[in-house]
Each structure stands twice: as structure tokens, then as C-alpha cells.
Amino acid sequence: MSYALLAVLILLVLAFGFLMWKSRDLLRWYTVTASTLSLLLAIVLLLPTAATLKSRAAWHKVKEDLEAQLVRLRSDQESLKRGDPAVGVGVLELQEDLNRYSLEAGRRWHNLRAVAGASPTAITLEKVAPASEVTPGMEGEVTPPAAAPAPAAGAPPAAGAAAPAPPSPLVPVGLIVYGFAETVRPGLEVAIPTFYLGEFRVSSSTPTQVVLEPTGRLEVPQLQAITSGQASSWALYELLPLDDHNVFIAEGSEVTDDALFGRVDTDLLTQLMGQGLSPDTLAKYT
Numbered sequence: 001m002s003y004a005l006l007a008v009l010i011l012l013v014l015a016f017g018f019l020m021w022k023s024r025d026l027l028r029w030y031t032v033t034a035s036t037l038s039l040l041l042a043i044v045l046l047l048p049t050a051a052t053l054k055s056r057a058a059w060h061k062v063k064e065d066l067e068a069q070l071v072r073l074r075s076d077q078e079s080l081k082r083g084d085p086a087v088g089v090g091v092l093e094l095q096e097d098l099n100r101y102s103l104e105a106g107r108r109w110h111n112l113r114a115v116a117g118a119s120p121t122a123i124t125l126e127k128v129a130p131a132s133e134v135t136p137g138m139e140g141e142v143t144p145p146a147a148a149p150a151p152a153a154g155a156p157p158a159a160g161a162a163a164p165a166p167p168s169p170l171v172p173v174g175l176i177v178y179g180f181a182e183t184v185r186p187g188l189e190v191a192i193p194t195f196y197l198g199e200f201r202v203s204s205s206t207p208t209q210v211v212l213e214p215t216g217r218l219e220v221p222q223l224q225a226i227t228s229g230q231a232s233s234w235a236l237y238e239l240l241p242l243d244d245h246n247v248f249i250a251e252g253s254e255v256t257d258d259a260l261f262g263r264v265d266t267d268l269l270t271q272l273m274g275q276g277l278s279p280d281t282l283a284k285y286t
Helices: 002-022 027-080 091-102 222-227 266-276 279-285
Strands: 108-114 121-127 174-181 192-205 210-214 233-237
Touching: 002 027, 027 279, 091 108, 108 174, 192 222, 192 233
Parallel strands: none
Antiparallel strands: 108 121, 108 233, 121 210, 174 192, 174 233, 192 210
């Protein structure tokens, strides 16, 4: 294509020269000179004009590609935000679920071991993890300040020097907490609460131990679980965990007349509840 255009340009130059030669008797010298200069300028400016058009075409293609990419990215963003059958639920729905599960969660203290010989009126729990390990939800309310630099050798002690702050308790004294017995289920990495033990008040607490006393009369199953040692691993909650039926609904199930919230995931219930879930209770919810 470029060679054809070059051949046409050469033919036009030859035709222009031929016409100028034929018109030499009719045209003045300045007319011929001006026409020749115009032709030369047209040829010289033709190259940058062609380069400009080529560059414009390339940038126009880039613009079209970016516009198509923008449309695709906006569609992907909307799919991720709102969700669709291809990617599943969107970010907004997941954020709503997270906010619902995190609502009034309060502080939590997991993996507390009951000391043998505990009585229902004074239950001692100790932290299984080392005291130096900080577990999420188990931080104390008071953080000891940074230690002051040691005085120089031979220097007299500073007057009125503050004594080091005592270590923060495992659970704030006087706090009302709710106790649950934890159980490790097959296929789960952490222990989960499986039995409600009652409402308690923290009577004393150290960085590694906490002593609880019930705020009211405990039920017989709760007393048996505490005194018999069946509740060996405890979890304390500052606020009672919120109950939600959506946790036990099978993924992808649809609402029907017999299942107003969807089909219950029986495998999940059996895995979480274990032997504590009777067949009659399971049949009522499924």
C-alpha cells in the first residue's frame, strides 16, 4: 500500500512538472515559482501529516480499548459488590452478615481449664496458654506502663518514685460473664461452645486464673456438668452470643412452605452438636 501511494505521488509530481512546462509561455516567472514552492511544501508537510494521522489512529485505538476495559471493570465491580450467579454473594451481603455476627459480640475468653474440685459457689478457671501470650478477646483492661530506666550506679533513689503497676487481671473483677462448656469436634480446629453453664460474676482474677461465683441458682444439668468435671474446658462471654438460624441453613437451599428459612444442614448440626442432638430434635427442625 505504501509503494502504491509513493508511485501516485511521483506521478503527480511529474504531471505538475509537465503542466508547468506546457504553461511556460502563459505564466509569469513568479507564478511558476509560487506553484513550485507550494508543491514542495505540500510534499514536505505530507510526512508529518501522515505521522500525525497514524499517531491519532493508534491513540484512538488505545482509547477504545480503555473504554472497553472500563466497562468490563465496572461490570466486574458491580458483580463483586452486588453478587451474581457466577461469583456468588457480593461484598455488601457479606458485610451485612459480618456486621450481624459481630453485633454486640463483646469480649471473649476461650480455652480456660476448670481446676479439679471446683464447687458451684466458687469455680476456679486457669488460662491454658502461657501468660505472656496475648489471645484476641483476652486482653486485660489495664496495660502496664513502660518500665522506667534504671538509675545510674551510685545514684540515690529518686524521691517519690512510682511503684511498678500490678499486672492486669485475666478478666476484670466484678464483671458479669456467661459460661459455656467447650468441646473439640472432629474436623474443627478450635473448640466450640456446646453447653450453657450459667451466668457468673468474677469475684477475683489474676493474669492466669479467674474465680467465678454464680449470680443465681444454677440448673441441675449445669451443676452436674460443673461438679462432675464434664465441663473441663470453659469459654466466658461478656455478652450472650446472638442466636441466628441462618448459620444452620444449608448453602443454596431455597425457602419453601415446609422450610420457611431454607433447608437445615443436618450434617453441620450433627458435626457441631454431636451426641447432644437427639433424633427427635433434629426431625423437628428438618
